Amino acid sequence: MSRAQYDFAERVVVVTGAAGGIGRAISNAFARCGARTVNWDRVPGALDTPDAPRHVEVDVTRPETIEAALALTLETFGRIDYLVNNAGFAGSTVPLDAYDPVEWQRIVEVNLVGTYHVCRFVVPAMRRMGTGRIVNVASLAGKEGTPNTSAYSAAKAGVIALTKSLGKELAQTGVLVNGIAPAAVETPLLAQMSPAHVQTMIDKSPMKRLGTVDEVADLTLWLCSDSCTFSTGAIFDLSGGRATY
Numbered sequence: 414m415s416r417a418q419y420d421f422a423e424r425v426v427v428v429t430g431a432a433g434g435i436g437r438a439i440s441n442a443f444a445r446c447g448a449r450t451v452n453w454d455r456v457p458g459a460l461d462t463p464d465a466p467r468h469v470e471v472d473v474t475r476p477e478t479i480e481a482a483l484a485l486t487l488e489t490f491g492r493i494d495y496l497v498n499n500a501g502f503a504g505s506t507v508p509l510d511a512y513d514p515v516e517w518q519r520i521v522e523v524n525l526v527g528t529y530h531v532c533r534f535v536v537p538a539m540r541r542m543g544t545g546r547i548v549n550v551a552s553l554a555g556k557e558g559t560p561n562t563s564a565y566s567a568a569k570a571g572v573i574a575l576t577k578s579l580g581k582e583l584a585q586t587g588v589l590v591n592g593i594a595p596a597a598v599e600t601p602l603l604a605q606m607s608p609a610h611v612q613t614m615i616d617k618s619p620m621k622r623l624g625t626v627d628e629v630a631d632l633t634l635w636l637c638s639d640s641c642t643f644s645t646g647a648i649f650d651l652s653g654g655r656a657t658y
Contacts, residue, residue, distance in 0.1 A: 414444065415460055416631065417631070417634070417635065418446070419568070419636075419638050420446060420447060420630065420636055421443060421447050421448035422447035422448075423447075423449070423492050424448045424494040424495065425449045425450075425451065425486070425494050425495070425530050425586050426443045426445075426449070426450050426451070426494060426496075426497065426637070427450075427453055427486060427491045427494040427495070427496050427497070427535070428431075428440045428442075428443070428450065428451070428452055428453070428494050428497045429453045429454065429455055429471065429473055429497065429498055429499050429500040429527075430453075430473075430499045430500030430501060431450075431452035431453070431454055431499065432452065432456035433452040433456075433600070433601055434593075434598075434600035434601055434626060435499055435598060435600055435626050435630075436452070436454070436497070436499040436500070438495055438626035438627055438629065438630040439499065439594060439626075439633050439656075440457040440503070441630070441648055442566055442630035442631070442633070442634055443495070443613075443634070443637075444534055444542055445509060446634065447560045447634050448494075448495070448586070448655070449490055450467075451467045451468075451469060451486050451490070451626065452467070452468045452469065453469050453470040453479070453482050453500075453531075454455035454468070454469075454470070454471060455469035455470065455471060455473075455500075456501070457470055464515065464519075465558075466485075467489065469482040469485055469570075470482075471487065473500045473523060473527030473528070473530060473531055473652045474519075474522045474527055474528050474530075476524055476533075476534075479530055479531055479534050479634070480492060480534055482533045483535060487538060488546050489552060491522075492538070492542060492544060493535055493538055493545070494544070494546065494637075495545070495546045495547075495637045496531065496532075496535050496539075496545070496546070496547045496548070497547075497548045497550065497633060497637075498500075498527075498531055498532070498547070498548070498549045498550060498572075499550045500523060500524075500526045500528075500531075501523060501524050501550065501604075502519065502520055502523040502524060503562070504516050504519070504520040504562075504564055504565060504658055505615070506519075506607050506610045507561055507563055508561055509563040511535040512563070512564065513639050514531045516564070517563070517564040518546070518564075518650065519542065520564035520565055521523045521567065521568045521570055522573075523568075523569040524565065524568035524569060524572060525567075525569075525572055527574060527627045528549055528572050532575075534581075535547075535558070536583070537587075539584070539588045540586050540588060541585040542587075543586065543644070544587040544588065544590040545577070545587065546588070546589050546590075546591075546592070546636065546637040546641075547588065547589070547590040548591055548593060548633050548636050549572050549574075549575070549590070549592040549593075550592070550593050550595070550629070551568075551569045551572040551573045551576065551592045551593065551594045551648060552565070552569040552572075552594055553594050553595065553652050553655065553656055554566040554569050555566065555568075555569030555570040555571070555572060555584045555594060555655060556570070556594055556648075557574045559614075559655075560632055562609065562610075569594075569601045572592065573592060573594065573618075574593035576590055576646060576647075577593065577646045577647075577648070578597075578646075578647060579645065579646070580645040580646020581645075581646050583587040583645070584645055584646070589641065589644065590644060590645055590646060591635075591641075591644055591646070591647050591648070591649065592647070592648045592649070593629060593632055593633065593636075593648070593649050593651055593654070594648050594649070594650050594651065594656065595624050595651040595652065596614060596618060596622050596623075596624060596651065596652035596653060596655050597611060597615065597618075597624065598613035598623060598624040598625065598626060598628075598629060599623040599625060599626070600626060600649075601623070611623075617626075617655055618652065618653040618654065618655050619653060619654035619655060621653075622653065624626075624651055624652075624653065628651060629651060629655060630653055632649060636649070
């Protein structure tokens with residue numbers, strides 16, 4: 414099986430939530446293609462990718478940490494070519510009326526408000542360059558509304574709408590904004606969900622399996638590549654045939 418190859422030499426990519434799971438796979442994929450990768454994550458530590466990407470401790474719910482990370486990244490590399498908003502928090506899988514209101518709010522803050530804050534700081538830098546790519550990692554839950562995950566579904570629906578809105582805003586600036594809506598992907602994030610809930614998601618897939626982090630990374634690379642030129646404000650499903658709209 415052949416896979417697309419890209420040359421991202423001299424390009425700078427910021428990936429939020431890249432300490433593990435989907436984010437790490439995306440960061441590793443960019444590094445393999447020659448990009449200078451920067452991990453913005455609240456989990457301290459460095460990544461073990463070939464080009465030793467810089468790790469910057471960032472909590473996407475705290476704007477001051479994003480602003481500091483942006484300043485450091487621009488000081489170090491001079492630019493940000495690609496931004497992947499991946500930081501996420503699934504939370505509990507319980508009926509809406511059983512949610513702890515604090516946790517419900519936290520899920521929305523991380524997934525939706527965090528994406529807004531990161532874009533708020535990075536977009537002006539891309540607009541000044543007249544070029545850039547933003548990829549927001551949403552979820553099929555944001556399209557379908559998954560039972561017992563009301564906060565996560567609502568937050569990811571917000572990410573989808575934000576992507577469409579921002580894509581239109583920046584359509585003539587050289588900055589393209591797109592989103593990915595995966596179905597269940599095999600990551601540590603699923604450990605936050607009950608096994609019965611995960612199995613339900615698998616059963617809904619025509620392919621009868623979970624997605625992989627590498628499949629998400631491959632789509633992200635294409636969306637950031639020079640092969641993607643006429644798509645913006647779009648949501649790309651990655652669902653094994655489950656989503657058909």
